[in-house]
Structures are given as C-alpha cells and as structure tokens.
Amino acid sequence: MVAVDEVRERLEKYVGQPMGPGAVAPDPVNVPMIRHWVDALDDRNPVYLDAEVAAKTRFGGIVAPPAMLQAWSMPRPKIEGIARRGGAPSELRSDNVVAALDREGYTGTLATNSELEFTRYLRPGDQLESASELESISPRKTTALGQGYFVTWVTTYRTTAGELVGRQRFRIFKFDPRTIDPARLGAKR
Amino acid sequence: MIAVGDALPPFELEVTATVIVAGAIASRDFMPAHHDPVFARAQGAPDMFMNILTTNGYVARFVTDWAGPEAMLRSIAIRLGAPAIPGKPLRFSGQVAAVREAGDECVLEVAVRAANELGDHATGTVVLTLPRRA
Numbered sequence: 447m448v449a450v451d452e453v454r455e456r457l458e459k460y461v462g463q464p465m466g467p468g469a470v471a472p473d474p475v476n477v478p479m480i481r482h483w484v485d486a487l488d489d490r491n492p493v494y495l496d497a498e499v500a501a502k503t504r505f506g507g508i509v510a511p512p513a514m515l516q517a518w519s520m521p522r523p524k525i526e527g528i529a530r531r532g533g534a535p536s537e538l539r540s541d542n543v544v545a546a547l548d549r550e551g552y553t554g555t556l557a558t559n560s561e562l563e564f565t566r567y568l569r570p571g572d573q574l575e576s577a578s579e580l581e582s583i584s585p586r587k588t589t590a591l592g593q594g595y596f597v598t599w600v601t602t603y604r605t606t607a608g609e610l611v612g613r614q615r616f617r618i619f620k621f622d623p624r625t626i627d628p629a630r631l632g633a634k635r
Numbered sequence: 636m637i638a639v640g641d642a643l644p645p646f647e648l649e650v651t652a653t654v655i656v657a658g659a660i661a662s663r664d665f666m667p668a669h670h671d672p673v674f675a676r677a678q679g680a681p682d683m684f685m686n687i688l689t690t691n692g693y694v695a696r697f698v699t700d701w702a703g704p705e706a707m708l709r710s711i712a713i714r715l716g717a718p719a720i721p722g723k724p725l726r727f728s729g730q731v732a733a734v735r736e737a738g739d740e741c742v743l744e745v746a747v748r749a750a751n752e753l754g755d756h757a758t759g760t761v762v763l764t765l766p767r768r769a
Contacts, residue, residue, distance in 0.1 A: 482661045486657035486658050486661035487661070487689065487696055488696075489695075489699075490700075491699050491704055492704050503704050504766055513691040513692040513708075516662070516688055517661070520662065528666075533666040533674075535666070554679075559713070559714055560687055560711075560713055561712040562711045
C-alpha cells in the first residue's frame, strides 16, 4: 500500500499559480545603482560604467551587470521589525506554497539552485516588472537536514513595455527542523 | 583560440563581513542573515553569509574578467552548497566545457566552481557568447 502524503496533496493547488502579485521595479535601470554594485563586487568590466569603451563594443553603450537582474526588482524593504519577520523584507505575505509549508511545520529554508537566463542586457532607463510562478513541488524527501520538499519557481522579467529580458528558476528545500538528523549532518563535515 | 579544456585564471576572494554586506546592500537584499551574525547563528548558520545575488555577481565577474568586455552572458546556473562566510576565502576555478559557433557568434559553456574550506559554495555552468571577429 502506498502511503498518501496529505501535506503534499494540500500543496498541489499552488502548482502553476503565481507566488504573489507581480511587481514593478522601484526604479528603472540606472547608473548610480550599477556603480554601487560594480564597487561592491570590484567588477571592473568597462561596459558597465565607461561610456566611451562601452560604445565601441557590440553593446554600443553602457549596460547593467547581468547578475543584477533580480536586484532591480527587489521590493523596498521595511527595516523596522525585519528580524521579527524572519528576514522578510515586507509585511505583505502572499498565500503561496512557502507560507503554506511554514504553516505545516516545514519552516526551515535552504536555497539549493539558481538558474539565471539573460535574453538581453539591460540599459539605463529600462523599467522592469517581474512575476513569479510555482513550477513544481517534489514528493517529500529525507536529507541530512531532515524531511521536506523541494520547491521550484520561475520569475520572469519583462520591461513594462512587455519585452522579455530574462528569467530565474529558483529552487529551495523547505524542511521541518525537528526532523534534522545530527548524525547525517555531522557525517557531511 | 578558445578550446574545450582551457582553464580560467583562478581567483581567490577574501571573504570578509564587508564583502558580504557590500554585496547584499548593492543587490538591495536586507535579509539580516547577510549582515547580522547574531541573527544568522540563531537561524542555524555558522555566521552571516553571502547572499545568492552576490554569489551570482562574483561568478559573472570571474567569467567576464577572463572573457573580456565583448562577452555576453546567456545564463548562470548554479547549485548552492556551503555558505560563504567571513574568514573563509572563496576559490573560483573554471574550465571551458563546450565551444560551438552560431552565426556570427561563438557560444561557450564554462564549468565553474567556487569553494571554501567548508566545501563547494557554488558549482555550475555559465553560458556566454563572444563575437566571432573578436
């Protein structure tokens, strides 16, 4: 007889659904934020800040570092109380699979995979919007972190004019910290 | 000529609290685990740790430092492992895994790894293109 995973069954309704409301980036792609990033990561690729050099490359001008894709659409944070909210930047909580797993006791979160795709490089002035959709939930798995589910969603980034500019597929393991197996954790190190 | 098997020049990043915080704030990620060691430890992490946006940023930089300003990244796919925490340098290594021509571009797949003494922090593949005239 196959055991029925009732938690997994309750989660099925979220598959293919939005992870929350879509969002317009607080600011268009802009040079001050690019400079901040370039300095933070000490990335001296001239196409990000040197207009003269960038103009002679195939980009024809300044472009944003591709890995900033997600940074443009990060929500404006509410700093007060952020630790009490477990690090959630805003007080808005959507009814999505992550919140549902928290309610079921699978409160632990470990990011496992990130896949960024860039359709084109962004230029100053591009105004982005993003929307995330739940792609899949695994059957319940047992790992060194205990029991949980791999949850995968895809965020699509477009300009507000509707042009696709990139995607990110992101996978996390949502686990029940009470089921952590110290012996297996220790064996990893 | 770039060929399969070519190694990228290795890069060692001295990971400090400043490096982690600078990346987190530049990516507008205010999660306390990326700037507050007390919060991070209470969550079960060994220390404050680098956010994923910053990891992706350093992987991109590692590849474009080698490939040059004409490089256009098409994708960065990584598997995440050991956290990047202060005091544990991250060693980046990479190797050309595939080369093909597509129209006026050369498409390269680069296998990358960033590891510290805890293990592999990020392993994966970066796909990029270069103009064939370059």
